[in-house]
Amino acid sequence: MNDRLKFAAFGGGLVLLFGAALGIGALVGDPAEPAPGHGTGLQATQEGYTLSDVAAPTEPRTPGTLRFRITGPDGAPVTRYTDLHERDLHLIVVRSDATEYRHVHPVRDDTGTWSIDWQWAQPGTYRIFADSRPATAPDELVLSRTVTVAGATADRPLPPVSRTTTVDGYQVRLDGDLSTGGGEVGFTVTRDGRPVTDLQPYLGAYGHLVALRGNDLSYLHVHPEGEVGSTPAGPRVAFHAQAPSAGAFRLYLDFAHGGAVHTAEFTTEAVAGQQNGQHDNEHNGQHGGGHQ
Numbered sequence: 001m002n003d004r005l006k007f008a009a010f011g012g013g014l015v016l017l018f019g020a021a022l023g024i025g026a027l028v029g030d031p032a033e034p035a036p037g038h039g040t041g042l043q044a045t046q047e048g049y050t051l052s053d054v055a056a057p058t059e060p061r062t063p064g065t066l067r068f069r070i071t072g073p074d075g076a077p078v079t080r081y082t083d084l085h086e087r088d089l090h091l092i093v094v095r096s097d098a099t100e101y102r103h104v105h106p107v108r109d110d111t112g113t114w115s116i117d118w119q120w121a122q123p124g125t126y127r128i129f130a131d132s133r134p135a136t137a138p139d140e141l142v143l144s145r146t147v148t149v150a151g152a153t154a155d156r157p158l159p160p161v162s163r164t165t166t167v168d169g170y171q172v173r174l175d176g177d178l179s180t181g182g183g184e185v186g187f188t189v190t191r192d193g194r195p196v197t198d199l200q201p202y203l204g205a206y207g208h209l210v211a212l213r214g215n216d217l218s219y220l221h222v223h224p225e226g227e228v229g230s231t232p233a234g235p236r237v238a239f240h241a242q243a244p245s246a247g248a249f250r251l252y253l254d255f256a257h258g259g260a261v262h263t264a265e266f267t268t269e270a271v272a273g274q275q276n277g278q279h280d281n282e283h284n285g286q287h288g289g290g291h292q
Contacts, residue, residue, distance in 0.1 A: 079112045085208075096125045097156045161248075170196070196234045198257070208222075
């Protein structure tokens with residue numbers, strides 16, 4: 001598998017919930033039918049593995065626990081995984097309007113149940129990605145579901161396209177464009193006008209990037225070119241990414257500095273183009289393949 005890129009999207013078939021047994025309420029959204037495609041994360045089941053038993057608080061601002069399991073082709077919960085970027089599983093959660101983004105790492109017990117303390121900040125429909133590689137799976141999997149939190153809400157439009165943003169006192173600049181032909185996308189981190197040259201390793205890298213497509217929340221999850229120790233620790237972090245299609249994307253850059261993880265968010269327009277960035281309509285609609 002390409003160790004730079006994972007294209008995945010949300011969707012899935014029917015799964016059973018055990019929220020009532022847990023006493024915390026269950027959340028689930030089931031698309032009318034499974035999305036097509038193999039290994040693209042468009043479904044809750046892939047290669048016989050299923051994201052199931054999802055349960056969480058049903059109300060916003062109510063502390064509780066988010067729980068789920070991944071079951072194997074034999075129907076039993078998976079209890080052994082292959083390490084992916086220093087973790088057995090990465091959980092990415094975002095609301096349907098691309099707000100409330102979180103990238104977290106639950107804990108697994110001996111029964112194969114994953115759990116993490118959880119509180120929804122806002123009502124709405126959320127999408128969750130469970131990114132992992134079960135020890136017996138042929139490759140990395142992205143399994144996804146939608147969940148609903150009670151309450152009135154209205155989706156917000158994507159913020160305007162911008163190449164600069166500020167988070168926690170850091171200024172981050174985006175250079176390069178997402179393209180259907182693939183190419184480099186870079187971010188430069190500064191603080192108080194000075195370049196940050198001592199970024200800290202986070203999950204074995206100096207940065208992690210998720211790009212959610214605006215119209216359906218399909219996503220790219222990429223890690224930077226080079227490795228910790230062999231590339232500079234800032235101020236620039238470069239990625240190689242290939243967009244599945246042209247159009248609006250929301251970018252989330254995770255980087256570590258000062259003992260904390262910070263998330264810089266951007267809106268950008270992916271272009272139909274070749275690797276050199278020139279427009280090429282023949283590449284429009286091309287789909288990608290793997291996460292990192």
